[in-house]
Amino acid sequence: MEKLIYLLDRATTAGTLQHFLLGDALTNLREAGAVNFTINIANLDKDVSVVAPQRIAGPWDTIGAVVSVWTDTVDRHPAYLNTLAAIGCEVHGYLVTESVPQPCDTTWPEGERRPGVTQFTAHGKPANVADADFYRNWAAHTELSFQLHPDRWSYVRNAV
Numbered sequence: 001m002e003k004l005i006y007l008l009d010r011a012t013t014a015g016t017l018q019h020f021l022l023g024d025a026l027t028n029l030r031e032a033g034a035v036n037f038t039i040n041i042a043n044l045d046k047d048v049s050v051v052a053p054q055r056i057a058g059p060w061d062t063i064g065a066v067v068s069v070w071t072d073t074v075d076r077h078p079a080y081l082n083t084l085a086a087i088g089c090e091v092h093g094y095l096v097t098e099s100v101p102q103p104c105d106t107t108w109p110e111g112e113r114r115p116g117v118t119q120f121t122a123h124g125k126p127a128n129v130a131d132a133d134f135y136r137n138w139a140a141h142t143e144l145s146f147q148l149h150p151d152r153w154s155y156v157r158n159a160v
Contacts, residue, residue: 001070003068003096003098006066006081006093008091010042011064012087012089017041017087021039036070042064066120077093094160097158098156102154123138
């Protein structure tokens with residue numbers, strides 16, 4: 001099983017993006033061979049910005065959605081990319097290795113909003129940092145985050 005993550009820009013409103021992703025895109029992703037997926041749509045920006053303005057900053061304010069696709073083969077990537085790009089958004093896709101330090105049970109029906117807030121971040125590795133050091137520090141951050149966020153009920157880490 002392979003996991004692909006697609007970042008879609010904000011070429012359209014959150015409502016339009018949600019309608020597309022939960023409608024035609026979902027159907028087409030399934031038909032193209034997607035085994036499972038998670039769709040996160042950035043639709044709480046104003047609320048989040050009021051209480052935590054530092055949370056949405058830099059290039060992240062241009063991300064409209066993050067779509068994770070699990071598939072039997074990465075060879076289906078062009079079909080997934082074309083499906084997601086059909087709405088007119090710029091789409092960037094990544095093959096990732098998923099690690100789940102803290103899994104959660106899915107207790108809500110498919111297509112319904114997940115309870116709580118999903119935070120998506122990406123951390124680029126500086127060119128002057130060795131891979132081993134980067135991943136060691138990332139693992140240490142994961143452990144520290146359990147202490148900093150004791151009420152969190154899920155943690156997924158993806159390496160590109």
